[in-house]
Amino acid sequence: MFVTSFGLFLFGLVAAMAGGFLGAAIGGNFAFALTGFSVIFSWGILIGSGSTAGLDYVAFGPFMGPHITFAAGVAAAAYAAKKGYVESGRDVTSPLAGLGKPDVLYVGAVFGVIGYLIQIGLSQVPWLGGQIDSVALAVILSGITARLVFGGGSLMNREKWNNASPFLGKIAPNGTDHWLRYQEKPKQYLSIGLFFGLAAAGVSIALAQYFPESAGVAHTFVFGVSAIIILFLILGADMPVQHHVTIIAGLAAVRFMPILAGSDFTWGGEWDSGMWLTAVGALLIGGLFGAFAAWLGEFSSQLFHQRGTTHWDPPAASIWLSTFVVLTLVSLVS
DSSP: OTTTTHHHHHHHHHHHHEEEEEEEHHHHHHHHHHHHHHHHHHHHHHHHHSOHHIIIISSTTTTTTTTHHHHHHHHHHHHHHHTSSOOOBBBOOGGGGGOOOGGHHHHHHHHHHHHHHHHHHHTSSGGGGGGGGGGHHHHHHHHHHHHHHHHHHHHHHHHHHHSSSSSTTTTTSSOOSOOGGGGGGGHHHHHHHHHHHHHHHHHHOOOOOSSGGGGGGGTHHHHHHHHHHHHHHOOOOOOOOOHHHHHHHHHHHHHHHHHHHHOOOOTTOOOOHHHHHHHHHHHHHHHHHHHHHHHHHHHHHIIIITTSSSSOOOHHHHHHHHHHHHHHHHHHHH
């Protein structure tokens, strides 16, 4: 959206500066929950007008894009910890405006711009830009930058890494280093991945079928719902974190459905019982990819989040790589 003219690019850049300041002020996780509300709001615009402007600018752009607001909250928290304003650089929930330290919020503004530039740069890379979720990868690259600058100059805490085996079975959560205690075991995260994945796949297929103009972004709706669930997590409920599951499951289901249905398939056509049986296959594929995304999120957590002094976002790591896997497989079998 922001590469069609220099004026529009500069407009988005200045807006992203404000978005980063906002994300740091209210806290990264609160900002992400608002991303979820923005996605649902944007879907109202999409259904009513057929325009994706709400998704492009409000939900995934300078106002509430995770690579801008959430990532800025991550960076500002890392900076605040380095300065001794807060105890932990991994606390991306606490609103940082309460510190009364404008320099913390200015760091957020800077990282809002950084996230904006990274995402645009990634989206313009030939071939690769169309095979990844550039927003999710921008969150990761912004987080890496913040960790290297404010978190001790290394991607991993050397003491924690030196005490670990390079095998995932040995790189496990302990009493102090973990992401989500109640979904860190395979039987926990795989079940969440499968069943939340099935749910997301079903919604995404239905939206693509009944609103065919939305097929290209159908997987974002349940992602929005999942992001809103983070608000209840912030408020103290042990909610499952699964936005990486729902967006990937929905994407996989919608992208594999035409492959299963055949070359003459179009969204919005009349479906008989046989076509709905084909949709069951797409639903199951979505569930399997949801489980894969859940595993990848926990793997990323154990490898990087638990062995650093700043926040590493396991869902974003899972989303960008899972998207690459899904879209590459789709291109290979199409």
